[in-house]
Amino acid sequence: MxxxxxxxxxxxxxxxxxxxxxxxxxxxxxxxxxxxxxxxxxxxxxxxxxxxxxxxxxxxxxxxxxxxxxxxxxxxxxxxxxxxxxxxxxxxxxxxxxxxxxxxxxxxxxxxxxxxxxxxxxxxxxxxEDGKTVNVGNIQIDPVKFIVAIDGSEVILAKKEFELLYLLASRPGRVFLRNEILSQVWGSEVIVGDRTIDVHIRKIRQKLNVDCITTVKGVGYKFEL
Amino acid sequence: MxxxxxxxxxxxxxxxxxxxxxxxxxxxxxxxxxxxxxxxxxxxxxxxxxxxxxxxxxxxxxxxxxxxxxxxxxxxxxxxxxxxxxxxxxxxxxxxxxxxxxxxxxxxxxxxxxxxxxxxxxxxxxxxEDGKTVNVGNIQIDPVKFIVAIDGSEVILAKKEFELLYLLASRPGRVFLRNEILSQVWGSEVIVGDRTIDVHIRKIRQKLNVDCITTVKGVGYKFEL
DNA sequence: GTTCCATCTTAACATTAAGTTTACACAAAA
DNA sequence: TTTTGTGTAAACTTAATGTTAAGATGGAAC
Missing domain, CATH: 3.40.50.2300 (Response regulator)
Structure with a gap:
């Protein structure tokens, strides 16, 4: 037991x-x-x-x-x-x-x-198995508090942005295909247009103001410092 | 354990x-x-x-x-x-x-x-209910006496309002999903409408008159000064 | 029992933020 | 140059929450 x-x-x-x-x-x-x-x-x-x-x-x-x-x-x-x-x-x-x-x-x-x-x-x-805090470099992503912190200063992300970042950051370096991202963050039934992911990626990049998401053209995105 | x-x-x-x-x-x-x-x-x-x-x-x-x-x-x-x-x-x-x-x-x-x-x-x-007084910033919440005090001056909350505030304040920063709030404050069997939580949140905000509950849209609420 | 009162819940509507799409710009590869 | 894939701003749509007021409920006082 x-x-x-x-x-x-x-x-x-x-x-x-x-x-x-x-x-x-x-x-x-x-x-x-x-x-x-x-x-x-x-x-x-x-x-x-x-x-x-x-x-x-x-x-x-x-x-x-x-x-x-x-x-x-x-x-x-x-x-x-x-x-x-x-x-x-x-x-x-x-x-x-x-x-x-x-x-x-x-x-x-x-x-x-x-x-x-x-x-x-x-x-x-x-x-x-509550979500675990992801810690990469100076970036900390806490799904319990729903907070992203860079060097201790908080950045506020919306739900989808947060989930997307959390997904990528949970396996730094790994490339996520657009399909994977869609099914993980949006759910496999939901159908959204092509630019939706890009827009969210852009917002994350904008808000974090740190170069940590790399585009892999023709494939997808990966988290990397 | x-x-x-x-x-x-x-x-x-x-x-x-x-x-x-x-x-x-x-x-x-x-x-x-x-x-x-x-x-x-x-x-x-x-x-x-x-x-x-x-x-x-x-x-x-x-x-x-x-x-x-x-x-x-x-x-x-x-x-x-x-x-x-x-x-x-x-x-x-x-x-x-x-x-x-x-x-x-x-x-x-x-x-x-x-x-x-x-x-x-x-x-x-x-x-x-093992009732420990929660002390965050200038807010004090005493579950035994059922009293909330801001800078020493008491604020009177109704039962549900109190329980809700106590729950959130007991783990400052942590986001509570609406589900969690429902099952903790209302009990897992009770079914209440969607706006019920909001209304109680509003009353707490009104009565405390301190900006301490943050909405995390699509997720839940958290206590934060 | 009746009245009064506070609490809790709900319903209806307003408001805001989040999410999506559009339309086009741009860059690299073919 | 054309094609393909991504970046970006703004318009748009939807979803979530805020707000108010009006019942519902139940307990306390009369």
Whole structure:
């Protein structure tokens, strides 16, 4: 029934926190690993490939944010869940955390109950195969928040534009035929004219203002930085 | 993996039903207990304090309705979830069931899939009520006191308005699809018209008088300052 | 029971944004 | 040069949401 115990890596410089959080999560059946600073967290993460990483924002030798950015730039950690522990309860830092590619954040002081339920919720969401955030270079595409961010600054795309970009960006470098795009984004029954795709591509290019969609004449389009 | 396995008591006089329902729910990670008539159900309930009780309406030695009424009169069972299984699909009996204090009902013949999803939905709804105050920017939402405050000054919202706002604000930035909103706020069984959500959104915007709910056309709404 | 009141829902219509098509420009290949 | 495929702006169409007001419902006060 239990697929296999999920691995959780917890990084915090306060031993008390490691212990209490670790205890509560292992009680839930998770496999717990710990790290006491940012560098150790990165090393452990690479070694263990955990399913979820809980990062304190304020840590010696790399902050949680730095760890997160570093890991997210590696292909192995695109899908790894990341939760920030933060003492800063103000919105600015919360948003910054999530923009960095975290999946959730929990404010200190920590209630073990809250943290556990957030962790469970994240795994539940994952199982539902919710759309995953796509991270390519300095572009981040978050289907949960319906946001595209370039270097942290948001760009607002309409639904079709977003879906189209998400499709292309989900497999960078791969060329998508016009047919494929149509059936994926518009649905196989819908019939639209030839220029419709072009127009949407143009709008994305315009809004992103970054040269990331390449035309492959006679074939289709691909996402590429 | 779940906080702790939820206990479910199933009461039905048909062994087949007990078995198939029990099997499907235990597969979901619930702890299953069974009773084969009304009196046994009451006894088991008092003993086990289950989180959810599934009651067949037609049972020997106390009908499901009687069991429900009896338990609801005890302080220990105010918060226990109760689902009726009923062969009577007519509206009258359904309404009567809910008035008695049941949280949901499922018509026979039972589709295990439907039942499981109803059960999950109920627990989800319950978890939502683990009521933690949401604090975003200058807005404070307290689900226990049922109060919304902006910069300390209270705003009075009606129930649905409150639940809707609470849902959105509990995950700032995340887009909630209309479907999600419906099933979380209205419940998965209820069917309401298309404009209902909009109207409630409008009222919230009006009352809060703060631009914090963003429309994502074709997708849903999100809370954002 | 009747009245009153707030909430919730619906219906009808207005408004806006999104999506599509048109028409033509342009560029590269044949 | 002609052909083919794509880029682009603007006009147009459609779909989604906003808005208002009018029932429906149910509980509380009288």
């Amino acid at each position: 239990e697929p296999k115990a999920k691995r959780i890596l917890i990084a915090d410089d306060e031993p008390d926190i490691l212990e209490i959080v670790g205890y509560n999560l292992s009680k839930e059946g998770y496999e717990i690993y710990t790290a006491k600073d940012g560098s150790e967290a990165v090393a452990q993460a690479k070694l263990l490939k955990p399913d979820l990483i809980i990062l304190d924002v304020m840590m010696p030798r790399k902050t949680g944010v730095e760890v997160c950015q570093l890991l997210r730039s590696l292909s192995d950690f695109q899908d790894t869940l990341i939760i920030f522990l933060t003492a800063m309860s103000d919105e600015a830092s919360q948003i910054k955390g999530l923009e960095t590619g975290a999946d959730d954040y929990v404010n200190k002081p920590i209630s073990p109950k809250v943290l556990v339920s957030r962790v469970n919720a994240l795994f539940r969401r994952l199982n539902k | 779940e906080p702790k396995a939820k206990r479910i008591l199933i009461a039905d006089d048909e062994p087949d039903i007990l078995e198939i329902v029990g099997y499907n729910l235990s597969k979901e990670g619930y702890e299953i207990y069974t009773a084969k008539d009304g009196s046994e159900a009451v006894a088991q309930a008092k003993l086990l304090k289950p989180d959810l009780i599934i009651l067949d309406v037609m049972m020997p030695r106390k009908t499901g309705v009687e069991v429900c009424q009896l338990l609801r009169s005890l302080s220990d069972f105010q918060d226990t979830l109760i689902i009726f299984l009923t062969a009577m699909s007519d509206e009258a009996s359904q309404i009567k069931g809910l008035e008695t204090g049941a949280d949901d009902y499922v018509n026979k013949p039972i589709s295990p899939k439907v039942l499981v999803s109803r059960v999950n939905a109920l627990f989800r709804r319950l978890n939502k």
